Amino acid sequence: MNIRVGQGFDVHRWIEGRPLMLGGIEVPHNQGLLGHSDADVLxxxxxxxxxxxxxxxxxxxxxxxxxxxxxxxxxxxxxxHVYGYMQEQGWQLINLDATVICQQPKLAPHIPRMETVIAAALGCDVEQVNVKATTTEKLGFTGRNEGVAAQCVVLLQRP
Structure with a gap:
């Protein structure tokens, strides 16, 4: 069995006039994130x-x-699309653990829905997907409300 770990990190700046998309859902907030796509940092x-x-x-x-x-x-x-590529290459997700780093908004009420949407997109059980949120205690660019960061670790297997 072939097992591999991957990690990801992304950052986007706050901007007025866009919806906030995180984890595949729209999160109520007065700002969204700047990006070429919908800027879903997670x-x-x-x-x-x-x-x-x-x-x-x-x-x-x-x-x-x-x-x-x-x-x-x-x-x-x-x-x-990435999931389709995984399937073509014979990879299966063992688990995914991700953290969103932002001072605001509070994300805890939205995390179960994010996990459900992510699991559906990756063709896995929701128990294989874990999303967390944290602040930086008002330190750094996320603490100053300049943007949002996210990091993720995954474990894949290819029998």
């Missing part, structure tokens, strides 16, 4: 972790931000 970190575990580069290599095809795209579509 899903971008997940894509990077999955691609990294497979040894296939990163999200920018597969979905370049200068390609108009991906302008405004829902990041859940990117996750589904």
């Amino acid at each position: 899903l971008h970190a997940i894509c990077d972790a999955l691609l990294g575990a497979m040894g296939r580069g990163d999200i920018g290599r597969h979905f370049p931000d200068n390609d108009p095809h991906y302008a405004g795209i829902a990041s859940i579509k990117l996750v589904k």
Whole structure:
């Protein structure tokens, strides 16, 4: 059995006039995130972790931000595309553990729905997906409400 670990990290800046997309759902907030796609920082970190575990580069290599095809795209579509690639290569998700780092908004009420959406996109049980949220105690760019960061670790197997 072949087992691999992948990690992903992403950051996006706050911007006015956009919905906040995190984990494939819209989270009520007065700002959204700046990006070429819907700027779902959590899903971008997940894509990077999955691609990294497979040894296939990163999200920018597969979905370049200068390609108009991906302008405004829902990041859940990117996750589904990566999942399709995983299947083609014979990989299966063992588990996914992710953390969203932001001072606001409070994410705890939204995490179960995020986990459900992510699990559905990856064709796995929701028990294989763990999403957490934390603040930086008002330190750094996330603490100053300049943006949001996310990190993710995945474990894949290929029998």
